Amino acid sequence: MNREEVFNFAAGPSVLPRQALERAAAEMLNYNGSGMSVMEMSHRSSFFKEIFDSTKAKLKAALNVPDSHEILFLQGGASSQFSMVPLNLLEDGTADYAVTGNFSNIAMKEAKKYGDIHIAASSQDDNFSYIPAQDQLDLTAGAKYFYYCSNNTIYGTAWPYVPRTAAPLVCDMSSEILSKPVDVSQYGIIFAGAQKNMAPAGVTVVIIDKSLAGREMPFTPLMMNYKTMIDKDSMYNTPPCWCIYMLGLVLDWLQTQGGVAGMEKIKHEKASIIYDILDNSRLYKPCARPDSRSDMNVTFRTGDADLDARFAKEAQARGLMNLKGHRSVGGIRASLYNAQPMEGVQALAEFMKQFEVQNHV
Ligand SMILES: Cc1ncc(COP(=O)(O)O)c(C=O)c1O
Numbered sequence: 001m002n003r004e005e006v007f008n009f010a011a012g013p014s015v016l017p018r019q020a021l022e023r024a025a026a027e028m029l030n031y032n033g034s035g036m037s038v039m040e041m042s043h044r045s046s047f048f049k050e051i052f053d054s055t056k057a058k059l060k061a062a063l064n065v066p067d068s069h070e071i072l073f074l075q076g077g078a079s080s081q082f083s084m085v086p087l088n089l090l091e092d093g094t095a096d097y098a099v100t101g102n103f104s105n106i107a108m109k110e111a112k113k114y115g116d117i118h119i120a121a122s123s124q125d126d127n128f129s130y131i132p133a134q135d136q137l138d139l140t141a142g143a144k145y146f147y148y149c150s151n152n153t154i155y156g157t158a159w160p161y162v163p164r165t166a167a168p169l170v171c172d173m174s175s176e177i178l179s180k181p182v183d184v185s186q187y188g189i190i191f192a193g194a195q196k197n198m199a200p201a202g203v204t205v206v207i208i209d210k211s212l213a214g215r216e217m218p219f220t221p222l223m224m225n226y227k228t229m230i231d232k233d234s235m236y237n238t239p240p241c242w243c244i245y246m247l248g249l250v251l252d253w254l255q256t257q258g259g260v261a262g263m264e265k266i267k268h269e270k271a272s273i274i275y276d277i278l279d280n281s282r283l284y285k286p287c288a289r290p291d292s293r294s295d296m297n298v299t300f301r302t303g304d305a306d307l308d309a310r311f312a313k314e315a316q317a318r319g320l321m322n323l324k325g326h327r328s329v330g331g332i333r334a335s336l337y338n339a340q341p342m343e344g345v346q347a348l349a350e351f352m353k354q355f356e357v358q359n360h361v
Pocket of ligand 1: 067
């Protein structure tokens with residue numbers, strides 16, 4: 001198939017803005033008169049330093065990151081933060097975790113290896129279909145931090161509010177970062193794997209309140225110490241150069257789309273098109289409760305696993321790719337990240353309506 005015939009609904013790695021890919025293609029063999037590809041140049045070179053500094057500055061501007069916070073470009077995926085957070089923040093204390101899906105559950109279990117963890121809220125009782133309300137959070141006095149995942153990629157739920165806690169907030173924003181404005185000053189740590197709204201897989205963005213660094217456990221590996229990375233401006237070792245470059249190109253595109261405020265408006269419009277179909281359907285059943293729905297990952301099922309599979313297969317034949325739900329839950333999932341064009345959402349909506357007419361008994 002040609003790129004023009006395809007809309008990609010993958011949950012990550014996922015669709016990237018065409019403009020960013022085209023620029024990368026144009027600069028692939030010779031970046032800015034260097035005679036080299038960005039993939040080939042030293043991370044200490046003046047060419048790369050300019051890419052690094054400008055990408056950091058663009059991200060700082062896009063999310064309005066205050067000077068109290070540092071932006072880090074790390075490796076190891078968002079999953080490495082499941083260990084890095086407790087290693088750096090949990091010493092001699094308790095941390096509160098909200099378990100609202102697969103990734104916060106893994107993070108909670110990982111943190112338990114390093115100290116005392118309290119489950120402040122869980123939505124496992126209803127198959128992670130909702131986000132607990134503020135008054136359902138059982139907060140520990142003096143907790144070292146409160147951990148949550150703001151958008152649950154697999155279950156298609158998103159926190160409709162920012163939790164109010166005395167403890168610093170640590171948030172896994174992997175599947176919704178850059179999709180809306182965020183008051184970064186409210187957070188101790190925000191982290192996100194890049195492969196949804198930011199860049200190819202390989203860079204993990206961490207935004208950390210600098211006052212939280214330097215509290216690591218004595219056995220914390222050097223590479224997992226926030227202070228090492230802050231002191232060395234993410235260059236203690238070779239950073240994921242290509243991904244940082246790609247993030248810069250995606251941020252340029254984002255600016256042309258009205259930045260995160262523009263994305264917030266568009267994301268809701270896009271998701272509403274699909275949720276409206278689900279709410280008026282006799283075939284499809286949305287998985288997430290209406291008050292907890294994600295605009296990034298829309299999850300639904302027909303109630304018949306074979307029919308769900310047929311939906312994904314027939315959609316694929318029409319160029320609507322990667323609509324199969326996560327292997328752990330089944331069903332159907334449409335990821336509508338920033339780079340998913342409105343035309344893709346409309347094409348999916350059309351297909352959903354036709355499939356319902358053909359398959360509703
Ligand atoms: C919300 C969330 N957190 C963490 C992860 C794990 O990310 P990584 O594969 O970069 O470790 C994912 C992956 O999809 C995710 O969606």
